[in-house]
Amino acid sequence: MTAPHVDVEIDGPIARVWLNRPDKLNGITFEMLDGLVQAAERIERDRSVRAVILEGRGPSFCAGLDFGRVMTNRREVFKRFLPHPLRGTNGFQRPLWVWRELPVPVIAVTRGHVFGGGIQLALAADFRITSPDCQWSVMEAKWGLVPDMSGTVPLAELVPADLAKRLVMTGEVFSGERAAEYGIASQVAEDPGKAALELIEALMERSPDSVAASKRLLDETRHSTARRAFRLERRLQRAMLKSPNTREARRAGQEKDTPRFGPRTFR
Incomplete structure (x- = not known):
């Protein structure tokens, strides 16, 4: 039986959402996009959940879209590219933006690679806690594309216009430490998972x-x-x-x- 591309574990007030393709650096597939929406909808229905940790299994958070898996199905790409008439997002944007709309704080815990769609997913979280040697990049420029999975909105909120343009236009690869200096990462920690739990403890002291x-x-x-x-x-x-x-x-x-x-x- 094929393992799901997104795993959800709810332990009391904390929901852990795992990108679950560790052998592919959690490259994004259609199945992962659907799994992200389903996970967010499940968490929203469970009013006992107080916080979400969004993480990747294996050594990397997410290395971006799995082009080899996704682009072979051009019909599905076209279908998902069309925007929903009411929501305004399409089938590539909503699976990431849904975390922005979730009524509980979402913390992205990042290690390894945060590339392309991966950085856009991390930007949809409320907080991003990264290891210092984590590699970040708005990678779409490498392929002659623009970021189109909702990430430009939070990126523009977090950093000055000239920096946002540089990162998007060049696809510059930068470290977790530099991500914090840029204002993209909320915190740098050798153990970002532990730091996320400490933040959740503080959040759970409030209504x-x-x-x-x-x-x-x-x-x-x-x-x-x-x-x-x-x-x-x-x-x-x-x-x-x-x-x-x-x-x-x-x-x-x-x-x-x-x-x-x-x-x-x-x-």
Whole structure:
């Protein structure tokens, strides 16, 4: 039986999502794209999940699109290239962008290679924790292409315009340490998996509703007008004031107690 190209392991409040083609450096296939969407949808339905770790099995996070596997099926490529009329993403963009839309924090743990579609997937996460010797590249320039799996939006949010253009135009390969200097990686750690768990511990001290609403607020107002941002602030705050987890946070704070949060109620 063929192993799935994406594995999901849910252990209490933590979901681990593994890219599962270690012998191919987790090169992206149609099956992997479908698996990423299915994994995100499963996690979204499970309101007990508080955080996601997105990782690659084997020595690499993801070396990008498996051209040899994908480009032999031109009909499927064409079909997936067409945008969804309501979502606005196509079949290559949605499997990555869906992690941006997930109402829980997503942490990409990267080692080895983060190339092409791999860097775009990492950019869809809320945080990227990398080993120092990890190799990163917006690799599409090498093949005469442009990044087209949603990665240009978060890249443009993270780095200055001239740096984004240089990385996209040249396909420069840079280390995990340099990724942090550029502002692409959130943290460098010899053991990025351990660092991810430490970050999750801090996140779980806060209300899951507040964390979800904060992610949405910051993502949606980054490029909005002030008026729109203020309107969304008010709407989300009204939702928080009705949340049972907000009441628990207030109780724990007043009583100097450890909060005992219930499942996430906010979407």
